[in-house]
Amino acid sequence: MNTPNFIIEEMIEQAKISSNQNYPSSMGEDFFRESVARWNKVRYGVNLNPENEVTHIIGGKEGVANIARVFINPGDLVLCPNPGYPVYANGGTKLCDGEPYLMPLKKENNFLPDLEDIDAEILKKAKLMYLNYPNNPTGAVTPIDFLKKVIDYAEDYNFIIIYDNPYSEFTFEDYIAPSILQISNEHVELNSASKMFNMTGFRCGWVAGNADIIKGLRKVKSQIDSGGPIFIQKAVAKGLDLYTSQEKPDVIRKNVEIYETRRNTLVKGLNKLGWKTDLPKATFYIWTQIPEKFSEMNCMDFVKTLIDVGVIVTPGTGFGEYGEGYVRFALTQPIERIIEALERINKLLN
Ligand SMILES: Cc1ncc(COP(=O)(O)O)c(C=O)c1O
Known part of the structure; x- marks a missing residue:
């Protein structure tokens, strides 16, 4: 869906100002970091010092990858959810010559990693853990108690948690x-x-939290990039400033409601066709097991079979080996296309 008009208009106005056309600062402009800190305060009740506890990234992907450069030396272990956003294990871990340790996300554990199942020796060796809820690809969310438990583990075994939260506002x-x-x-x-603001093409994100970790990331990034355009930071700050409480501002609420209708249409439609699928509480993804009738197939072959009737989904193994047996739908098409897809799937299933 389109980026909201007020964001585009702000960006155009800000781009005309000559000082906004200069090199930005790699760590983000003062006003941007202040806006992120304020957002964290109203959204989560968290106090952050914009001086040293917030830093800009050129989208979440860049942050996920470069934060590993700060800490990972060859052979270091990184705990990565699997299925998971591929950059944790690849761009983050492997490109730093680290070793991903895959934490399976299984349906029977509500797609949370089973910490008790990880050997203490592995936990001792781990330097980082990537964690992501609301989760891509499973759409799962985490109870706060689970986060507390992971934090206790991190303290006991001395590893850093990189909590990747780009779907924080995509909740139903x-x-x-x-x-x-x-x-x-x-x-x-x-x-x-x-x-948050349908701004995938604009590349603007942030890291917030521990000042030492952020100091390291700033040091690495200062030698790699020169930040994101100031006029984009201005427009994002304008969006963040709409928040006055943890409630989503109208522009985000309306956007998410559209995805909610799409979610309901697709999930209800699939179940009606006999393809058992759960309703996720968050994200624009539907993570579902291959239907019974095709359960002998691996997910890649099943995806090819779906392509033959004109529907494209992502094979579960695109997110790692523990994604086998699943496919992921993305609700990024209008409702008419989703209904059309259901009709095509019906041809295959029935
Ligand atoms: C879990 C997760 N993290 C990070 C990203 C990166 O998003 P961006 O780089 O657009 O901020 C994505 C994008 O799909 C994602 O799903």
């Missing part, structure tokens, strides 16, 4: 996604304007 009905910073300021949280 009355569910409100928590921030890890509400529990501890020992770790960091990433977020971005991509999903």
Whole structure:
């Protein structure tokens, strides 16, 4: 969907100002970091010092990858959810010659990693853990108690949690996604304007939390990039400033409601066709097991079969080996296309 008009208009106005055309600062402009800190205060009740506890990233992806450069030396272990956003294990861990340790996200555990199942020796060796709720690709959310438990583990075994929270506002009905910073300021949280304001193409995000971790990230990034355009930071700050409480401002609420209608249409439609699928509480993804009738197939072959009837979904293994047996729908098409897709799927199933 389109980026809201007020954001585009702000960006155009700001781009005309000559000082906004200069090199930005790699760590983000003062006004941007102040706006992120204020947002964290009204949205989560978390106090952050914009001087040293907030930094700009050129979208979440860049942050996920570069934060590993700060800490990961060859052979270091990184705990990565699997299925998971591929950049944790690849751009983050492997490109730093680290070793991903895959934490399976299984349906029977509500797609949360089973911490008890990880050997203590592995936990001792781990330097970082990536964690992401609301979750891509499963659409799962986390109870706050689980976050507390992970933080306790991190303290006991001395690893850093990189909490990736780009779907924090993509939640349905009355569910409100928590921030890890509400529990501890020992770790960091990433977020971005991509999903919040339909700004995937503008590349603007932030990291908030522990000052030492942020100091390291700033040091690495100061030698890699020169930040994001000031006029984009201005427009994102204008969006963040709409928040006056943890409630979503109208522009985001209306956007998410559209995705909610799409979610309901697709999930109800699939179940009606006999394809058992759960309703996620958050994200614009529907993560579902291959239907019974095709359960002998691997997910890649099933995806090809769906393509033959004109529907494209992502194979579960695109998010790692523990994604086998699943596919992911993205609700990024209008309702008419979703209904058309259901009709095509019907041809295959029935
Ligand atoms: C879990 C997760 N993290 C990070 C990102 C990166 O988003 P961006 O770089 O657009 O902020 C994505 C994008 O799909 C994602 O799903």
